[in-house]
Amino acid sequence: MAHAELDRLQACLNFALDTFRKELDNSHLPPLSQHSPVEHPLDDPTTYLPSTALFEARRLSLACLGELKNLIQSPLDRRMEDRYSGYGVASTDTLIKTGIIDYLSGVPNPSQGVPVTELALKFELDSQKLVPILRCCAANGWVRETSDSSFALNRCARTFIEGHAGRRMAFSMPGFMSMIETIPHWVAESDWKFSHSPEQTAFQIAFKTPLMAFSWIVKNPEVLIPIANHLQVAGDMSTPTIVADYPWEQLETPVIVDCGGGEGGLVSAILDAHPSFRAIVQDMENVVALTSSIMEERRPRDIESGVLNVEAHNLFQPQQRIGNEYSFILRHIMHDWPDKEAATILGHVARALGPKSKILLIDMVNIPNVDATATPSVESFLMHSDAKRRDYSIPSHFGSASKLVAAYSMHMLSMMNGCERSLREWETLVGGCGLRITNVYPLRDHSAIIECELDTGMKGKL
CATH class of the missing domain: 3.40.50.150 (Vaccinia Virus protein VP39)
Structure with a gap:
């Protein structure tokens, strides 16, 4: 039986990962590992710029993984995953706010893991609450459960340590989730559903303010x-x-x-x-x-x-x-x-x-999600000119590799009626x-x- 779409995606992923591996070696970068106690150069784009071929190979790999997930995963599972995705953000924010991230990074053997009972005692917290929070972080790739109810930081989570870039991006603005929940009402039912004004958005509804988002932020120094x-x-x-x-x-x-x-x-x-x-x-x-x-x-x-x-x-x-x-x-x-x-x-x-x-x-x-394929332009970076072109059918907007662009566009829409x-x-x-x-x-x-x-x-x- 022919499985054309699955076969194309599998071939595309193999090609992308093989190229990614080769470009890591060409750039003299160490292998990637989630068990490593130190950051990888690719973890921080503020300090390391990958080669164009390495950047494109990574993007194509992520696009393939996203398309495979869309093809294979149950739509109901994906719907539930989307609905509960906010808990992942809340879990990492909790580890930062409590100081657990910094504690896990400073233990003598950071790869061994720390029992949750030790964390609960150190920070005067309830261990029964910490276990599901840490397991939620583990499911999202931020920590590892090294043994039952013992946890260690993954390599990527080191960006949340005090002084690192990810820590500075990990802010929580009270009312942010309310703004997201307001979007369906704002778009479909509110008096502002046809308004393009930056003063008539989901932000004003959720925060109960007549102020434009920037003006409100300036007047609230705790979030500024x-x-x-x-x-x-x-x-x-x-x-x-x-x-x-x-x-x-x-x-x-x-x-x-x-x-x-x-x-x-x-x-x-x-x-x-x-x-x-x-x-x-x-x-x-x-x-x-x-x-x-x-x-x-x-x-x-x-x-x-x-x-x-x-x-x-x-x-x-x-x-x-x-x-x-x-x-x-x-x-x-x-x-x-x-x-x-x-x-x-x-x-x-x-x-x-x-x-x-x-x-x-x-x-x-913002590249429209049309049927055009992205791989010919990508392969110009990743393949020799005489190599045979492949039909991988990766969307022109790179599928899940473009999620951040789509999310930014939704964020600017909700805050200011802007967009990408x-x-x-x-x-x-x-x-x-x-x-x-x-x-x-x-x-x-x-x-x-x-x-x-x-x-x-x-x-x-x-």
């Missing part, structure tokens, strides 16, 4: 710092690939302006790699004081010489840096906003451009602002750099 940490790490994850995968030397403008540039990490990395540039970090008034302090500490010579400046700027006001001297970065800005507000922000920057200026929109490009845009949607937004897309540079993460310039053919039409 953890959210800022989360956003900083999310930015840091893309910084190495942004610096490596865009041809910065082709820019004809001497000054780069990072609009909404936060703490200045991206322009710092660009200046380190391309010291011929000058840079300006722009952000809101309440952010630039912190940014200035950080830059004066980390890059005093650049600040003193004028190579690097920090200045206040509201994205909804006209851009003050005008002309052929400047190119502009908008990283993880546009997905926050619905089309009307996004066009206002982009329009202000567009009106400041000179003929040589570029706008670099750094965001996710497809290339067609980017073209519409950009074109409406008198710009044209000159190139799209895929990055070795979930984002891309969408390079734009003035559309001279539109001059006088807007």
Whole structure:
């Protein structure tokens, strides 16, 4: 009996894993192991950038695994798994909040495991509650149950240790789950179901506030710092690939302006790699004081010489840096906003451009889930040009390897009526602002750099 779909996926997974293994060796990386007591270089994209072939092999492997799961798993099991997925987040958050993560990382033999009775005594907790919490973490690959009711950290869970990137992303905002639960009512039944306003979203319903999400966060300092940490790490994850995968030397403008540039990490990395540039970090008034302090500490010579400046700027006001001297970065800005507000922000920057200026929109490009296959483009990185092409039927959006893109899009929708845009949607937004897309540079993460310039053919039409 023919099992065409299963056979294709199995062959695809074998090919992807074989390539992944070869690329690990080519990159002189150690083997991956969940039993290892130390992190693997691939665990932290803020500090290690994989080769393009290694990145693509890993993505294809994950896509194959997701498609196999969709093919094999009972739909009812998957439905139940989705419904209860929030408990996995709550379980890891509990281990962080109690200090259990740090304790497990600091024991003399971290691979041996710690009895739950010891954890309960150490942290004055109920062992009968800890066992299901730790087993939930184990099922999600964060800890190992080394013997009955004894647990040790998995390699990947070391990202949750104090001072590591995953710890800074592990925030809990009271009301977050309520916002998710509100989505069906907001979309199908509420008075706002046709509204595209950032002030009429699931966020306002769940948090019982008239304030836009950003305004509410600023007024609630108990969540401001953890959210800022989360956003900083999310930015840091893309910084190495942004610096490596865009041809910065082709820019004809001497000054780069990072609009909404936060703490200045991206322009710092660009200046380190391309010291011929000058840079300006722009952000809101309440952010630039912190940014200035950080830059004066980390890059005093650049600040003193004028190579690097920090200045206040509201994205909804006209851009003050005008002309052929400047190119502009908008990283993880546009997905926050619905089309009307996004066009206002982009329009202000567009009106400041000179003929040589570029706008670099750094965001996710949401690939529609159509029947097209992703493997031909992937295999251009993974196979020799004379190798036989394979029909693996991996969706063009990489299936479960694109779950994060879909989740981000839902998050921005619920918070601000924003979204992750497809290339067609980017073209519409950009074109409406008198710009044209000159190139799209895929990055070795979930984002891309969408390079734009003035559309001279539109001059006088807007």
